[in-house]
Amino acid sequence: MTKVFPNASFTIGDAISEKQPPQNKLLSAGETSEETILTVWKKSLLFNCNGFTVFDSKGDLVYRVDNYMEGNKGEILLMDASGNPLLTIRRKKMSLGDSWLVYEGESVEKPRLCVKKSVNILSKCLAYVSSGNNNSRNNIMYEIEGSYSQRNCAVFDDKRRIVAEIKRKEAVGGVAFGTDVFRLIVRPGYITTDSAMALLILLDQMFGSSRR
Numbered sequence: 001m002t003k004v005f006p007n008a009s010f011t012i013g014d015a016i017s018e019k020q021p022p023q024n025k026l027l028s029a030g031e032t033s034e035e036t037i038l039t040v041w042k043k044s045l046l047f048n049c050n051g052f053t054v055f056d057s058k059g060d061l062v063y064r065v066d067n068y069m070e071g072n073k074g075e076i077l078l079m080d081a082s083g084n085p086l087l088t089i090r091r092k093k094m095s096l097g098d099s100w101l102v103y104e105g106e107s108v109e110k111p112r113l114c115v116k117k118s119v120n121i122l123s124k125c126l127a128y129v130s131s132g133n134n135n136s137r138n139n140i141m142y143e144i145e146g147s148y149s150q151r152n153c154a155v156f157d158d159k160r161r162i163v164a165e166i167k168r169k170e171a172v173g174g175v176a177f178g179t180d181v182f183r184l185i186v187r188p189g190y191i192t193t194d195s196a197m198a199l200l201i202l203l204d205q206m207f208g209s210s211r212r
Helices: 193-207
Strands: 036-041 052-055 059-063 075-080 083-092 099-104 113-117 125-132 140-147 152-157 162-168 181-188
Touching: 052 125, 052 193, 059 162, 059 193, 083 193, 099 193, 113 193, 125 193, 140 193, 152 193, 162 193, 181 193
Parallel strands: none
Antiparallel strands: 036 052, 036 181, 052 059, 059 075, 075 083, 083 099, 099 113, 113 125, 125 140, 140 152, 152 162, 162 181
8 A cells, every 4th residue: 555645654545646846844924935735635643533634745744633523513623743733613603604713723712714605606606714703795815716526626815816726636657546635735925824724624514525
């Protein structure tokens, strides 16, 4: 069984890693780089858990979600490789529609983002992303379009620039990855990589197999 990346201490079927160009380390807001390419595996490192395991272009583990379990869908924790909490994603209470708040660390105050599923079936938009706890149309930072089930999504900022994308991971040597292993491409000058990961997790909640 071939590893997704050589530095991973576990395997994933017969998947073969694709060669990616060198990328900079994960960047925070305000830092710039052309793009950061992450490989996302829709599987937890823990036995009997659902989640995500995320690698950088060098094959190093950078993000993980291990508490993505049935019965715990109201709160999801994004962690770094060592298990330190980075973001907590919580379903917004007493809200019309499918809305979530993204907090720093394990805080319950001052959310970084509010993400609301689009209810307009005629719109290309899957979800709207606003800052803080204000999901009014006047406060929208990003819009997400595309098809999550096909792993083909783009995140646009308020100037219609693509700041992040979800894409299928190209097959190498004739091996198809399917939808459980795919890429997250982030342009850190416009969105932080952990925020992009939070949006990916919420797309899975809203449109993936993990939705209610």
